[in-house]
Amino acid sequence: MNADADAVSLARALQAEADRANERRVLVLAGSRHRGYDRLESILDALPVPITGTTLVGPEDRLRCEQCRQVDASDLLGTTRDVIAVDSHDELQPNALGKVTGAVDGGGLLVLLTPPLEAWPERRGAFADSLAVPPFELDDVTGRFKRRLVRTLRAHRGIAIVDLERDRCEADGLTDPAPRLATEPPTPPSDHRFPTAAYEACLTADQVAAVAAFESLHGTERAVVLEADRGRGKSSAAGLAAGALALDGEDVLVTAPAVRNAAELFDRAGALCERLEGDAATVDSRRIETAAGGSIEFREPTAAVDILESADIVIVDEAAALPVATLESLLAADRIAFATTIHGYEGAGRGFSVRFRDRLAESEHAVTDRTLVEPIRYAAGDPVEAWAFRALLLDARPPVDQLVTDATPETVEYRRLEPDALLADERLLREAFGLLVLAHYRTEPNDLARLLDAPNLAARALLHDGHVVSVALLAREGGLSPDTRAMMYEGGRVRGNMLPDVLTSQLRDEAASEPVGRRVVRIATHHAARSRGLGSHLLERIRAEFAAGSDDGDGPAGVDWLGTGFGTTPGLLEFWRENDYRTVHVSTTRNDASGEYSALMLAPTSDEGGALHDRHADWFVRRFAALSSDALDDLAPDVARALLRSADADAGPSLSMTAHEWRVIAGAAYGPGLFDVDPGPFRDLVVRYLVDDPDTVDLTDREERLLVLRALQGHGWETVADRLEYHSPGQCMRALGDAFCPLVDRYGSDAALEVRARFVDE
Ligand SMILES: CC(=O)SCCNC(=O)CCNC(=O)[C@H](O)C(C)(C)COP(=O)(O)OP(=O)(O)OC[C@H]1O[C@@H](n2cnc3c(N)ncnc32)[C@H](O)[C@@H]1OP(=O)(O)O
Numbered sequence: 001m002n003a004d005a006d007a008v009s010l011a012r013a014l015q016a017e018a019d020r021a022n023e024r025r026v027l028v029l030a031g032s033r034h035r036g037y038d039r040l041e042s043i044l045d046a047l048p049v050p051i052t053g054t055t056l057v058g059p060e061d062r063l064r065c066e067q068c069r070q071v072d073a074s075d076l077l078g079t080t081r082d083v084i085a086v087d088s089h090d091e092l093q094p095n096a097l098g099k100v101t102g103a104v105d106g107g108g109l110l111v112l113l114t115p116p117l118e119a120w121p122e123r124r125g126a127f128a129d130s131l132a133v134p135p136f137e138l139d140d141v142t143g144r145f146k147r148r149l150v151r152t153l154r155a156h157r158g159i160a161i162v163d164l165e166r167d168r169c170e171a172d173g174l175t176d177p178a179p180r181l182a183t184e185p186p187t188p189p190s191d192h193r194f195p196t197a198a199y200e201a202c203l204t205a206d207q208v209a210a211v212a213a214f215e216s217l218h219g220t221e222r223a224v225v226l227e228a229d230r231g232r233g234k235s236s237a238a239g240l241a242a243g244a245l246a247l248d249g250e251d252v253l254v255t256a257p258a259v260r261n262a263a264e265l266f267d268r269a270g271a272l273c274e275r276l277e278g279d280a281a282t283v284d285s286r287r288i289e290t291a292a293g294g295s296i297e298f299r300e301p302t303a304a305v306d307i308l309e310s311a312d313i314v315i316v317d318e319a320a321a322l323p324v325a326t327l328e329s330l331l332a333a334d335r336i337a338f339a340t341t342i343h344g345y346e347g348a349g350r351g352f353s354v355r356f357r358d359r360l361a362e363s364e365h366a367v368t369d370r371t372l373v374e375p376i377r378y379a380a381g382d383p384v385e386a387w388a389f390r391a392l393l394l395d396a397r398p399p400v401d402q403l404v405t406d407a408t409p410e411t412v413e414y415r416r417l418e419p420d421a422l423l424a425d426e427r428l429l430r431e432a433f434g435l436l437v438l439a440h441y442r443t444e445p446n447d448l449a450r451l452l453d454a455p456n457l458a459a460r461a462l463l464h465d466g467h468v469v470s471v472a473l474l475a476r477e478g479g480l481s482p483d484t485r486a487m488m489y490e491g492g493r494v495r496g497n498m499l500p501d502v503l504t505s506q507l508r509d510e511a512a513s514e515p516v517g518r519r520v521v522r523i524a525t526h527h528a529a530r531s532r533g534l535g536s537h538l539l540e541r542i543r544a545e546f547a548a549g550s551d552d553g554d555g556p557a558g559v560d561w562l563g564t565g566f567g568t569t570p571g572l573l574e575f576w577r578e579n580d581y582r583t584v585h586v587s588t589t590r591n592d593a594s595g596e597y598s599a600l601m602l603a604p605t606s607d608e609g610g611a612l613h614d615r616h617a618d619w620f621v622r623r624f625a626a627l628s629s630d631a632l633d634d635l636a637p638d639v640a641r642a643l644l645r646s647a648d649a650d651a652g653p654s655l656s657m658t659a660h661e662w663r664v665i666a667g668a669a670y671g672p673g674l675f676d677v678d679p680g681p682f683r684d685l686v687v688r689y690l691v692d693d694p695d696t697v698d699l700t701d702r703e704e705r706l707l708v709l710r711a712l713q714g715h716g717w718e719t720v721a722d723r724l725e726y727h728s729p730g731q732c733m734r735a736l737g738d739a740f741c742p743l744v745d746r747y748g749s750d751a752a753l754e755v756r757a758r759f760v761d762e
């Protein structure tokens with residue numbers, strides 16, 4: 001038999017076994033690219049799988065089947081394919097691998113076309129190129145992620161490896177699974193309100209329980225949360241429930257990141273409505289109407305927020321992939337359900353579990369939770385799912401709570417997490433990466449490759465009894481050549497230098513990328529050990545290690561600055577401020593994923609870093625008032641307060657109001673004057689007060705919010721009165737005047753104090 005026939009019969013045997021077990025199998029075709037494609041074509045011809053069920057994920061349309069590029073792998077999320085072949089000769093994007101693996105059906109094959117496995121880790125493709133950020137070059141990028149990947153391919157069950165160069169089968173991937181037991185169809189709950197047909201349409205007992213959870217939405221102020229790994233049928237369960245609710249006359253509003261994410265939901269809901277109402281129901285891909293007077297309608301997330309009031313019930317599918325701010329706006333709905341992916345961070349954010357769960361818990365909604373465990377696309381125990389989880393660390397978790405509950409700054413050891421050490425110690429890698437995933441809504445498989453291979457990144461951790469309790473990811477930034485600096489200043493982009501890039505290109509400071517710094521890209525403390533000073537301790541140790549001139553500094557002369565950039569919340573700003581980081585910028589648009597404005601902060605560690613900080617802090621304070629009534633007029637007042645409070649107290653101009661302007665301010669505070677006639681000087685005063693030490697003036701939180709909303713952001717009296725719950729605009733006006741009194745007392749010039757004396761008996 002020739003080699004071609006061998007590979008074909010192996011593929012057939014693999015596929016037949018996958019089919020019998022309702023599991024998936026992986027077939028690696030390792031060798032030259034043309035041999036890989038030749039063999040793949042013979043295999044596809046021979047497999048009993050229609051070409052319409054096959055997708056090639058690669059740079060060129062080289063087969064007769066559907067094709068997409070790795071960057072477009074998200075198109076396959078939530079879809080189900082019989083065979084997916086990934087051409088990874090030019091590059092392999094870890095994110096794409098995660099997405100496509102989840103889309104292979106039970107009985108299906110994932111085929112990987114790779115270079116010879118020994119040589120693969122050393123190949124540098126487009127993804128590696130993206131890790132070579134200036135001043136580093138492609139040769140500085142390492143191949144650890146791929147070395148680990150090859151190790152997992154060789155170690156895991158269900159993975160066949162064919163060496164095309166030596167015409168040799170390295171592993172046949174056959175697992176000889178036990179025969180599948182016939183499973184009983186799930187039964188409806190004994191007592192139910194939804195039609196029996198909704199339960200009969202379920203494929204697993206988990207799905208029945210999930211549909212039943214939606215019955216709680218008949219009450220008021222209710223929320224349902226369905227959580228599951230990919231392919232457990234949560235969208236379908238939500239669809240059956242949506243159908244049942246619409247059949248009961250309810251108007252159901254469905255939203256998801258894109259309409260294709262809601263396709264399964266509408267399929268299942270449509271089928272149920274047609275089954276129970278026949279032609280009386282009208283079914284479309286975005287709208288279903290029932291004869292009972294109910295409806296199901298799809299709207300994109302922002303549009304959905306605008307029409308919440310018109311719906312009885314809202315269902316949010318793929319909630320993890322929506323910005324937290326959008327999820328919060330949706331919570332205004334009285335009855336709402338969220339379906340979300342747990343370990344599917346290959347394509348879904350972590351915003352839902354990281355930030356939104358707390359806010360849901362604080363809301364008035366009574367929450368019913370259901371987790372769907374049983375897979376539907378393939379059988380439980382599928383070896384390819386186990387491999388993908390391991391290879392991409394999709395299920396990486398921080399240590400269990402008990403291991404770290406006693407951690408304090410005194411018990412922990414500071415550790416540099418060198419990539420080789422991480423590669424050699426799977427538990428350390430899982431704990432550190434797991435902590436980053438759980439704590440951050442945007443950690444994805446590409447980040448695992450970055451952690452292992454990117455020359456500009458470094459990780460540091462605190463270990464308690466050998467377990468990771470706090471972790472930080474640092475990026476080297478700045479130190480760029482004069483040519484690169486000029487290029488950035490003139491509008492060019494440079495990768496991987498976020499802080500210098502913004503300071504140079506947006507804030508017009510050509511010298512900003514000359515000093516060298518370390519940006520804290522991410523920091524996380526184990527949730528069982530927060531608020532004990534561990535995060536601060538880690539930052540302290542990092543500063544000691546990297547500070548300019550320190551002996552054990554990483555690099556010859558240490559760094560000029562430490563910095564950070566993150567989606568602002570008052571609590572986080574407070575954390576960084578306490579650790580001596582100071583605000584130098586806030587973005588003028590909201591982050592797509594978090595829905596928050598981002599702040600940039602600096603903690604200088606040398607004279608050059610100090611100079612960089614000082615001029616940017618000054619510019620930041622100077623521009624803040626104008627920004628607040630423009631791009632930042634929807635910034636939350638508490639965030640605006642925290643941003644200014646975290647700026648350096650010496651930054652910004654000192655007050656320079658004329659005597660007349662002081663009379664206007666003092667007249668509005670103590671006399672019959674009006675803020676509205678000349679808001680400018682009032683704003684300067686508010687900015688100065690919020691940047692200075694606030695303890696010197698006695699204002700309440702509400703009064704400070706009033707200063708931000710009215711004086712800085714320029715919202716109208718009616719709006720401000722409404723938001724801060726003043727009885728009337730008139731009362732709000734008087735409150736603003738009162739709020740300025742202590743500011744006049746603290747800052748007022750002689751002219752101001754003279755005005756005050758006319759109205760106050762001193
Ligand atoms: C660039 C970035 O990574 S920014 C994102 C930071 N990371 C995250 O948001 C992940 C989730 N959060 C965490 O892992 C932790 O809360 C960290 C890393 C922010 C802080 O770690 P900890 O070990 O708790 O820090 P530490 O004990 O030194 O300081 C805690 C103080 O920071 C402030 N703080 C930090 N986060 C918050 C928050 N979300 N809300 C309110 N206050 C906060 C508080 O002042 C808090 O003190 P308190 O608990 O007494 O009120």
Ligand SMILES: Nc1ncnc2c1ncn2[C@@H]1O[C@H](COP(=O)(O)OP(=O)(O)OP(=O)(O)O)[C@@H](O)[C@H]1O
Pocket residue numbers: 077078079080102201202203207228229230231232233234235236237264341376377
């Ligand atoms: N009750 C059902 N009846 C028929 N098909 C179903 C049912 N439940 C799930 N499926 C099918 O199983 C697959 C996975 O279901 P679904 O998309 O609902 O799961 P999911 O958990 O939302 O997965 P993903 O996150 O991958 O989209 C889909 O192809 C879907 O059509």
